[in-house]
Amino acid sequence: MSTLMKEDGFDYVFNPSACEECAGRCCTGESGYIYVSKAEIEAIAKLLELDVKEFMREYLFKKMYKYSIKERKNGDSYECVFYDAATNGCSIYDARPLQCKTFPFWDYYKTRVDELKLECPGILDKEDESV
Template identity: 65%
Template sequence: MSNIIKKEGYNYSFDASACSACSARCCTGESGYIYVSTQEIEKIANFIGLDTEEFMQKYLYKNGYKYSIKERKIGESYECAFYDRVSNGCTIYEARPTQCITFPFWDYFKDRVDELKLECPGIIDA
């Protein structure tokens, strides 16, 4: 079974097997936003066994009219609150937000493949 993922409209492919050797660069590094919808908030809260209000207070902050998952600052780096350094993985993987599911196929990277390659070792030129 191939781990190479292609998506129409993108001039690169993604080798998902690279994730096992990467230090979760998509979940760590520079500070950023990890936006979640109302449905995703409910799904994640249920997944980790919290009521929605408690989940929102503990793990989210409001940026404009959107909610984003909080980050932890480790040294000079930031990481998603749900990134686990020990397992090098996501503790809410089964309930992760669409933004995480769709990475690295974001419109932003369509014309910035070189920038994407710096973040993700699984990017392959088309």
Template identity: 50%
Template sequence: MQKEGFCYSFNPKKCEVCKGKCCTGESGYIWITPAEMITLANHLGINVDEFRLKYLDKFGTKFSIKEKIFKDGFACIFFNEMDLNCSVYDYRPKQCRTFPFWDYFKENYEELEEECIGVKRL
């Protein structure tokens, strides 16, 4: 798969081999919008206030999905440690759905290549 403006392609079939490297590693922010909060809360069968308290951290006016300790680093709280994949895959936020096509990686392809075995420079 390719996206206009990016110097690389992405093979999503490699995700089966990778086992969640994009969901684990260094600490970071996993931004989530109010609409995405509602979607995930509904999926989990809880109200949005409970979802925010249990699964999100607030940074100023923005919310990020909490992380948990995993191996020598961190993982998204929704990372399934047994299956090594996302436990809310069909409901994940846009930030997760658009990976690896982030503007940041246009200038930092080498960093992406270390993280994602599914990318290949065009």
């Protein structure tokens, strides 16, 4: 039996073993925003051994009053610049932003489970918890 993750207030559970076969769909696909706070910016810059300003110039862009991680185009798709296809993982994993850490348990998806299932193959209904 897999170890499923669950969070109070969510009608679904998450099977993390699905990530092995998934090719990082949550880090790739449609263009989106990967927001980073000031503390997260400092933590990622430190991990990459970069000056904060240099890191921001190279890897972030401003969206209204926030900062988001840049993406690169890959065919018809986009991917976070820190997605590493070779390892199917995140190259800043230890300092990845909260937005990434909390996926797939976002308030946005509480009422949009079908949309989430299309993106993430690890989503199961609560009644499937015995999987």
